[in-house]
Amino acid sequence: MFRSEINAGLLKSSVDTVSVLVDECKVRLDEEGLSIKAVDPANVGMVELDIPAESFESYEADDELLGLNLVRFEDIVGMANKGDTIVMELDEETRKLTIRIDGLRYTLSLIDPDSIHQEPNVPDLDLPGDIDVAGRELRRGVKAAGMVSDHMAFGVSEQSSDGASTGSTDVSDDGTFYMRAEGDTDDVRVDLGEDDLISLDTGGEEAESLFSLDYLDSMAKAIPNDAAVAVEVGDDYPVKMNFELAGGDAHVTYLLAPRIENE
Structure with a gap:
């Protein structure tokens, strides 16, 4: 199961950090919160996003793995004002995500997670x-x-x-x-x-x-x-590059591979 309420501004800025690299991604949901790890098709840039459960206005989730079309999802979220509350709920029978913003109700079809690029392993780099x-x-x-x-x-x-x-x-x-x-x-x-x-x-x-x-x-x-x-x-x-959104309500990590020039 999954049901949550979240500030629209926080959700917008969080999704933006991922959509600059990929058009679709796997979304992991558990009792700790929402997390995304994604790498662009060229395997050059990687992003890791974490929104802990306490950053939501309300949050309930079992272990779920969703496949999300970020282009369509951004369009929906973009209809909300910054101070609005966005309600999201997973229909376990249809495996569709219901998104409610005030009087607007949108039912979003999800993607088979197995069809999406494998989640990357975040390397443990010791950089000077x-x-x-x-x-x-x-x-x-x-x-x-x-x-x-x-x-x-x-x-x-x-x-x-x-x-x-x-x-x-x-x-x-x-x-x-x-x-x-x-x-x-x-x-x-x-x-x-x-x-x-x-x-x-x-x-x-x-x-x-x-x-x-x-x-x-x-x-x-x-x-x-x-x-x-x-x-x-x-x-x-x-x-x-590590940074936080909305005073710590979300944490983002970017990793970018270097461009090696031939001598």
């Missing part, structure tokens, strides 16, 4: 660079990089770069998290020192990885401006 950065700063860097290139680098250095590289010497000498992109004619770089970040730990190492901007841009748009994003980076390793 550990940064906590505001969502707005991350989005700003990604947006700037998109003006000059289709890929960008995340990196950490123990020392700030010189003024000739960054255009500014006002960067922490204790370490820097940087985002940079190089185009055919123009370059862009954003350096954030300890004073610009929530926290910074370079692990005593310098590291940099290159990523596709298509993926980073989609992920960044789903991250709230006021979110504290825990970013973990290594040298030619995937980047891991």
Whole structure:
């Protein structure tokens, strides 16, 4: 069985974090809450979403595994106002999901979970660079990089770069998290020192990885401006980004594989 009531704003923002990568996914429901693990068709980007039971206005669930068409589900949820309550209930006989928003009642057909891409295993990465950065700063860097290139680098250095590289010497000498992109004619770089970040730990190492901007841009748009994003980076390793929605009512993890350039 499954029946729940949830704030529309929370459900919308949660679904957005998944739909930037996939059009359909498996949804796991149990007494602990709702969880989704999905990887895009190219196996480049991965997302993990958890909405604990206490984040719902009401929640009842046995162990269920649903296959969800996110495109149709987003269209339905998008008809709700931010402060509305969305009621969802699974019909165990028809295996359809009933969604109610005020006077609106929509019956959504589900997908056979076996027909959906297998859920990924989240790798346990021990990466040297550990940064906590505001969502707005991350989005700003990604947006700037998109003006000059289709890929960008995340990196950490123990020392700030010189003024000739960054255009500014006002960067922490204790370490820097940087985002940079190089185009055919123009370059862009954003350096954030300890004073610009929530926290910074370079692990005593310098590291940099290159990523596709298509993926980073989609992920960044789903991250709230006021979110504290825990970013973990290594040298030619995937980047891991963790953040919360609605003050901790949902937790999201993104993992993005690096783009390795041939020498």
